[in-house]
Amino acid sequence: MEDKIRNIQTQYLNKINQAKSLKELDGIFLQLFGKNGALDLLPKEFSKLSSEERRKVGPLFNQVKQDLEKAINDKRGVIREETYQKLADEKLTFQPLGLEARKRTGHLHPVTQLLNETLDLFSKLGFERFDAPHIDTDEYNFELLNIPEGHPARDLWDTLYINSKIKNQKSKLLLRTHTSNGQVRAMRQLKPPMRVMIIDRCFRYENLDARHEHTLEQFEIVYIDKGVSMANLQYLSEYFFQGILGKDIKARLRPKYYPFVEPGAGVDGLCIFCKGKGCNVCGGTGWLELAGAGMIHPQVLKNGGIDPKEYSGIAWGVGPERMAMLKYGVEDIRLFKSGDLKFLEKY
């Protein structure tokens, strides 16, 4: 038995010394220590030995086992060192591939392009940008806009509320559902006459599909002055549609309920595909609903510190993504935020 152990020792020490790669060493390790490996099988024969022999063989076996394991580890270190040395000695030279990399230039996202066009159009009429926070209070997003807690109109917006632990925070925090959270803020900061544009992201707890996204852009104007009327609303809607979609797009107002305006209006544009004749996209009506608007509710003006007997105002909002879908003929709203370069490169 002793000879057998010494044989294994000599045989494998040789193999280890001659090994040239880490992979080869792994193989040797398995031959020795793996299941049914040389050192795995041997102890099974110890039961046949006399106890005297076992007392000799046991320590020898353990010693050889340790020696072989150490030899493998040492050799691993040597091979690694040699590999590093080779790499260090290697001189890297880069050969030109003879291929020219495809030239690519970036450009603005289609929705950003549309937003910029929109900002341009209304800047020309003296509107100025006004920013409102993305995370806001229930007060600015709903209550001051004539939508108190429990009001059925709240169901119009699927809202994402925030669990906040801010002390003395009376009004609940939420992700703003519309840019209208800037209306009363603007009224309180600026005095009429005022023309402001509120623009940027809004958030809804939506089921996503081809026409709904949880994060969406909104563009809204608030125009307050003496004698502002629905006629201004009609004019501004047409001005915008024609600026973005083409000179022949007319606008029409339909009664529509929004709690912060009275009267409220759905603003339709003449269908850009059939120009009013009726097609699949407009459901045969010849018109597409493009914006929501109305005369600012007297209570909302009061909340903003403005006397509704002296001033009147309009609020008018549009979804830039929806406008971009129409302008560029995009069928799925989710493509805009997909990050898909093949899609984005087209615009």
Ligand SMILES: [Zn+2]
């Ligand atoms: Zn149509």
